[in-house]
Amino acid sequence: MEPPLDAVAHAHRRLVEVIADLTDAQVAEPSLLPGWTRGHVPAxxxxxxxxxxxxxEHWSRGERVALWEPGxxxxxxxxTASLDAAGHRAxxxxxxxxxERAWAGVADWSAPVDPDEDDPVPPVFTRWREVWIHLLDLDLGVRPAEWSAEFAVHTVGVLRPRLPAGVSLRATDVxxxxxxxxxxxxxxRDLAAWPAGRRPDEPPTSAAPLPELGPWPSYPARRQDLPN
Structure with missing residues (x-):
């Protein structure tokens, strides 16, 4: 499956729209993530x-660098969480x-471009998920209903390891x-929000109590986790 570059660009545009009217006071208010203000999310x-x-950029020059050094x-x-609203927008x-410009220059996604992802699904998918999921955390009006069905199917596939054995998921709208x-x-979309640890618009239903979720899966997601 080709990396969803256009879908990530759309997610970026939506993020820019959502924070367009962000105020300095809102930056300092709590987000929906424990311990994080709204400013932590765009940071x-x-x-x-x-x-x-x-x-x-380094990979295109034949160089390998880590995403981040320890800490x-x-x-x-x-x-950077305490930047003012204008600083976060910029x-x-x-x-x-x-x-987006760096990814546009990648001609062959079959080769790893991320040293932390040796068996990579292209890291574009990780970015796609993190933007849309964290848009919920800003608590500025974005809800799972805004996710595309394609995104939700992908996210369920990646996060299924959080569910215990013996539990199945059935989408009622696809x-x-x-x-x-x-x-x-x-x-x-609600099935995707639930294992993502976010509040669904309509809670999924089951004949038994919803199970406790396990730890967040380690990345990268493997190719078999992706929709065909």
Whole structure:
């Protein structure tokens, strides 16, 4: 499956739209992520774009660099979370554009371009997920209903390892079922939001209580996790 470059560009545009009217007061307010203000969310997304763009820029010159040095990721997020709203808008636009330009220059996605992903699904998929999922965390009006069905199907496939054995998922609005066992049913976007640890628009239903989710799966997602 080709990396969804256009879909990521769309997610970036939506992020820019959502924070267009962000105020300095809102930056300091809590996000939906425990311990993070709203400012932490664009700080993380901007720096993740910077880091991934930098990796590809070096890769295009035959050089390999780490996404982050030990401790660097969290330090940058904490240092930039308190930017004012205008600063977050500028960083979001600049770093998202930098990443898109870097990825546009990749001619062959069959070769790893990310040293931390030796069996990669292209890291474009990781970016696609992180932008749309974190858009919910901003608590500025984006809900799972805005996700595309394609994105939701992909996200369910990646996050299924969080479910215990013996639990199946059945989408009621697209013809998709995952696994076998006690059925959890719901709209595909809600089925994606639930294992993502986010509030669905309509909670999935099951004859048994919804199971506890396991740990977030380690990345990268493997190719078999992707929709055909």
């Amino acid at each position: 993380h997304l901007a720096d993740a774009a910077r880091a991934r763009g930098r990796v590809v 660097e990721r969290d330090a940058i997020i904490e240092a 960083a979001t636009a600049e770093m998202s554009g930098r990443l 013809a998709r079922t995952w696994g076998a066992g006690t059925e959890v049913a719901g709209g595909v």
